[in-house]
Amino acid sequence: MIESKARPAVSLNSVHKRYGTTDALIDINLSVEPGEVVALVGPSGSGKTTLLNTICGLTIPDSGEISISGQSLTNIKHRKTLATLVGIVSQQYGLIPTLPVVQNVLAGKLGSWTNLKSVLSLIWPQDRKQASSILSSLGLDEKINERTSHLSGGEQQRVAVARVLIQSPDVILADEPVASLDPALAESVMGLLSRITQVDNKTLILSSHSPYLIQTYCSRIIGIRQGRIIFDMPISEINDDIFHDLYETNQILQR
Numbered sequence: 001m002i003e004s005k006a007r008p009a010v011s012l013n014s015v016h017k018r019y020g021t022t023d024a025l026i027d028i029n030l031s032v033e034p035g036e037v038v039a040l041v042g043p044s045g046s047g048k049t050t051l052l053n054t055i056c057g058l059t060i061p062d063s064g065e066i067s068i069s070g071q072s073l074t075n076i077k078h079r080k081t082l083a084t085l086v087g088i089v090s091q092q093y094g095l096i097p098t099l100p101v102v103q104n105v106l107a108g109k110l111g112s113w114t115n116l117k118s119v120l121s122l123i124w125p126q127d128r129k130q131a132s133s134i135l136s137s138l139g140l141d142e143k144i145n146e147r148t149s150h151l152s153g154g155e156q157q158r159v160a161v162a163r164v165l166i167q168s169p170d171v172i173l174a175d176e177p178v179a180s181l182d183p184a185l186a187e188s189v190m191g192l193l194s195r196i197t198q199v200d201n202k203t204l205i206l207s208s209h210s211p212y213l214i215q216t217y218c219s220r221i222i223g224i225r226q227g228r229i230i231f232d233m234p235i236s237e238i239n240d241d242i243f244h245d246l247y248e249t250n251q252i253l254q255r
Ligand SMILES: Nc1ncnc2c1ncn2[C@@H]1O[C@H](COP(=O)(O)OP(=O)(O)O)[C@@H](O)[C@H]1O
Pocket: 019, 020, 022, 023, 024, 042, 043, 044, 045, 046, 047, 048, 049, 050, 051
């Protein structure tokens, strides 16, 4: 049979991840189409970070299959290839504090820090211009040469966003990307991420605890609790009760 549908941007089939006695992800099945902006919501410890890290290959599942743009993660041998497919803004940012901001951003072009020297020799004027333009769209134009450790938490969070934007993978993952930002900045960074997703035909999956930002910028919402997906719906169908149930039932379970 000829498959008429375009291949999904992200596909997970029966993914399971266990840490010791904790099932962090249980039988996760998920398909995300190119162009979707998906919010991942759920209480702390529900598995959001594990799921995002698993989708980008940072965490290896115990079982199950993951494909990005039709390519199985297990078949991708080179980090650079992986970097064209998927990138993540993680909660730890993953920045090298002693380096200037611009070099942390340009590291996104490499996909990894395996060869620091090649990063340092990589700073061509056009790359620098691109980094500068992205930093400027994130309100960081004056910080380009600053030592990264001198930046505030919110500024470092935006450097991590800049790094994934210059990497420009098909699928952008972001783990609470605006958690350290004030409301106005959070809105502008979310706006930028969702605009780039649309303009460059990318796919965005992000975790967030902000109902307002999710409802404003996302097209689909997935609720996760204790490692399981408990709802997956278009953003137009979400309401306050569903949100509250997701978080409150967890508190009852933990009592
Ligand atoms: N590296 C790890 N080692 C042991 N347990 C972990 C590890 N990472 C996550 N977990 C556990 O897996 C569960 C899901 O965690 P996580 O994905 O970080 O949730 P969330 O991002 O939703 O807060 C939690 O019970 C957490 O304690």
